[in-house]
Amino acid sequence: MPNIYERLGVRTIINAKGPSTRLSGAIMPPEVAAAMGEASQHCVDMAELQGRANEIIAEITGAEAGYVTSGAAAGLLLGTAACVTGLDPGKMNRLPDTRGMKAEVVVPRSHRNFYDHAVRAAGVTLVEVGIADRFSGAGMRDTEPWEIVDAISERTAAVLYVAHPNAMPPLTGRGRPLKTTREPSIVDAAAQLPPREILRRVIADGADLVVFSGGKAIRGPQSAGILCGRRSLIAAAALQNLDLDIVYEMWNPPASLFDKDSLAGLPQHGIGRSCKVGKEEVVGLVTALRLYAAGDVEEECRNWSALARELYEGLRGLANARVEYLADSYRPGVPGVRLTLGEKAAGKTAPELIRELQDGDPAIAVDQSRMREGVVGLTVICMEPGDPPVIARRMKELLA
Numbered sequence: 001m002p003n004i005y006e007r008l009g010v011r012t013i014i015n016a017k018g019p020s021t022r023l024s025g026a027i028m029p030p031e032v033a034a035a036m037g038e039a040s041q042h043c044v045d046m047a048e049l050q051g052r053a054n055e056i057i058a059e060i061t062g063a064e065a066g067y068v069t070s071g072a073a074a075g076l077l078l079g080t081a082a083c084v085t086g087l088d089p090g091k092m093n094r095l096p097d098t099r100g101m102k103a104e105v106v107v108p109r110s111h112r113n114f115y116d117h118a119v120r121a122a123g124v125t126l127v128e129v130g131i132a133d134r135f136s137g138a139g140m141r142d143t144e145p146w147e148i149v150d151a152i153s154e155r156t157a158a159v160l161y162v163a164h165p166n167a168m169p170p171l172t173g174r175g176r177p178l179k180t181t182r183e184p185s186i187v188d189a190a191a192q193l194p195p196r197e198i199l200r201r202v203i204a205d206g207a208d209l210v211v212f213s214g215g216k217a218i219r220g221p222q223s224a225g226i227l228c229g230r231r232s233l234i235a236a237a238a239l240q241n242l243d244l245d246i247v248y249e250m251w252n253p254p255a256s257l258f259d260k261d262s263l264a265g266l267p268q269h270g271i272g273r274s275c276k277v278g279k280e281e282v283v284g285l286v287t288a289l290r291l292y293a294a295g296d297v298e299e300e301c302r303n304w305s306a307l308a309r310e311l312y313e314g315l316r317g318l319a320n321a322r323v324e325y326l327a328d329s330y331r332p333g334v335p336g337v338r339l340t341l342g343e344k345a346a347g348k349t350a351p352e353l354i355r356e357l358q359d360g361d362p363a364i365a366v367d368q369s370r371m372r373e374g375v376v377g378l379t380v381i382c383m384e385p386g387d388p389p390v391i392a393r394r395m396k397e398l399l400a
């Protein structure tokens, strides 16, 4: 029986690039897909469901509280809004108009990226610090913890930090940038898994809020993510995301997430209402997160190495290309293969080869981040058994 994409006339892709939104995220474990299907067959109170998700996320991440968002980017918007408004319903109603509120977010200049649009969408201005001199080859200091502290003023709502193994200043060690200020920190750790320890480490390093993508290594729904951290901030984020078309007396929120009596009143639908999360996503995310956290790391490593070995053996001996086995590709510990094309391998440049791979049949997506240096990157994190020989065959055809 043809699959749903064949019936729709849409090609499926062999994903050697890794989980990315453009390529529809990762492939969900069947248990997660089944949980989402089951979730779709009942109605629930969404606040109650998020209250339960809160407990599960808190237990797995070590954070005080957690919330399921419609992706990590939505988590950045909701987390920023929470830092600006706190639990004040009047401020929540006024966003994105931040007049009279703390509305600056301090960020190391070298951490700027397109996802920080989601931070700015809350109505704040980014205040950049440091100089990304490492990337121009002219220096090495980038940003130091004191520069973050120096930029903080009475207008500062939060500090934004984008986690990456090479990010400066480092999260741990001397200076501990997230521990040097009283202002809340928001850490974008969307794509920092694996290793699994990151789920707990960023909070342990002092982050007040952290976002993770649900549709990358966690293999949950593509349109789900996690926002976790300080309970009052998570409550403020939740109030700006949940549908609040209900009068205060009738509202019976989960006590794990909200102290109803400490709220001055209920805001109207907030700035995050357009980042709606479905019950299927909440259930899918917590199911995927539990599976991921309890996953057998050694078995995962064995499966990944077997795929990467098979791919490497299949590609070895390609004409006009250097083929290397990589122990670390998409993330540390995720193996892959790197092809470096000769000046004109079979008359093709790397961008040309990558175009043919993506547009051909089967369609194969690869990492194109270093294509201008002649490099074609392949990672196994989203590969399925049976993919390596298909990739090797196609590559040989195109480079013959």
Ligand SMILES: *Cc1c(COP(=O)(O)O)cnc(C)c1O
Pocket (backbone or CB within 6 Å): 021, 070, 071, 072, 073, 074, 115, 162, 188, 189, 190, 191, 212, 213, 214, 215, 224, 225
């Ligand atoms: C993928 C990614 C995001 C966005 O995550 P979604 O779950 O797709 O919203 C944000 N920041 C970084 C650094 C990412 O890699």
